[in-house]
Amino acid sequence: MTNYRLALIPGDGIGVDVTDATMEVLRAAARNRFTLEAETFPWSCEYYLEHGQMMPGDGIETLKGFDAIYLGAVGWPATVPDSVSLHGLLLPIRKAFTQYANIRPHRLLPGVEGPLKAEGFDILCIRENTEGEYSGAGGRVHMGQDNEVATEVAVFTRKGVERILRFGFEQARARRKHLTSVTKSNAQKYSMVFWDEVTKEIAAEYPDVTVSHMHIDAMAAKMVMAPQDLDVIVASNLFGDILTDLGAAIQGGLGFAASANICPDRTGPSMFEPVHGSAPDIAGKDIANPIAAIWSGAMMLEHLGEAETAAEILSAIEAATAQGIGTRPGSHSTSDITAAILAALEA
The missing domain is CATH 3.40.718.10 (Isopropylmalate Dehydrogenase)
Incomplete structure (x- = not known):
């Protein structure tokens, strides 16, 4: 059974919430097919306030050993300027691993009204x-x-x-x-x-x-x-x-905005992230929409060669939104949307 090593950087705000939801779905989809070995790194604005840098000096070297990187969200403008958080973490990773292709799909999911x-x-x-x-x-x-x-x-x-x-x-x-x-x-x-x-x-x-x-x-x-x-x-x-x-x-809002930062020649790991930002005002309240994050996770599995499992996750997302779950801001909790996607996967 193939094992994939993932570097998880939940980051700030709702990045933590949606990363947890994504990994729950990915592990459920991977069951009996392949395994996901994930290591979490606390690199974030909170880390910056404590250490004076967004990630340690050997951060890039550390990430080299992983098959893929998953990023939740980065940013906490009230304490760390966006120019610092962006240039201290996200951009260095993109450039160090030649992730020159940023892919973002835009389409309406079933049940979503744009x-x-x-x-x-x-x-x-x-x-x-x-x-x-x-x-x-x-x-x-x-x-x-x-x-x-x-x-x-x-x-x-x-x-x-x-x-x-x-x-x-x-x-x-x-x-x-x-x-x-x-x-x-x-x-x-x-x-x-x-x-x-x-x-x-x-x-x-x-x-x-x-x-x-x-x-x-x-x-x-x-x-x-x-x-x-x-x-x-x-x-x-x-x-x-x-x-x-x-x-x-x-396509209905940032809650559906998935993305991939791809290193096409695979000389380094690629990175996957929702692009909705850290949304500090709703962090930890179980109300962030995890669909963009889970969709990004499916893109990660597809990149790793697990296209069938990735397609099943996307179908499960569509099954949930077709029932009206997660289609409007605040209509369902993070937990409810995740549970609906998990139920669709099992079905």
């Missing part, structure tokens, strides 16, 4: 995850003075753009064979024109995939007006970040 009239959309957003606008290149001078200057340099490499586009084309080829590349090349005449040019080059390798090019503002409108026309979207780090929150909104 804010749009549109139904039947199924979008897979592929966000570049390690460079672009989040490269961390830049700085500030003359801080606090009238002549203060701050720069944030978006860095795009040919290697980075080519690999995320190829990843997106492969996903499109396995789905409905349509890819939309999102830029702002009418305004950003260097980086985004470069992205457009590379897209055309890579598209020649995938003649079976239809390619569209859209500016970020037009894509935002498209996702609201006609999301059913979209298949795979590929975008830079910042643009992908914005569009995936919009995707979460049209």
Whole structure:
């Protein structure tokens, strides 16, 4: 029986609640098929306040030995600035393990009513995850003075753009064979024109995939007006970040927003996380929706090679939401939603 070693980082706030719920479901689904050996790490904003860092100096080295990483949520703005928590934990892990492909699925689960009239959309957003606008290149001078200057340099490499586009084309080829590349090349005449040019080059390798090019503002409108026309979207780090929150909104809210940070060549572990944040105001109250977290856990199992079990978990989620369980904020407790998914798994 295969054993998978998982590094669990519950993090802050409801990250702890949804991680517990996810592992309960994953272990139930794995029974008699494979085993999950999980080690929990307390890296969080609370850890930062005690130790002065979000994770220990050897944190990355520690994580190397695991098959996958599961992250609950990170952030506690009242005590630790988001810029500190993000750059101290999440981004270093993504970059250290070359998790350059951020995958976020957007579709309405049965029983969930989104804010749009549109139904039947199924979008897979592929966000570049390690460079672009989040490269961390830049700085500030003359801080606090009238002549203060701050720069944030978006860095795009040919290697980075080519690999995320190829990843997106492969996903499109396995789905409905349509890819939309999102830029702002009418305004950003260097980086985004470069992205457009590379897209055309890579598209020649995938003649079976239809390619569209859209500016970020037009894509935002498209996702609201006609999301059913979209298949795979590929975008830079910042643009992908914005569009995936919009995707979460049209699929019913952040409680359904699953994600995966993938290292495609598997030279390091990939990381899986819901993207709803730590929600400090509802932490520990048993009212957080664990569906995004459990869906992310299913994505983790699929990545590990347990596609059948992952599909069963997603079917169980759909069975629960089809009964109206977890479909609206506050309608059911974390425990109730988890129990409904477990019951559907057993059935």
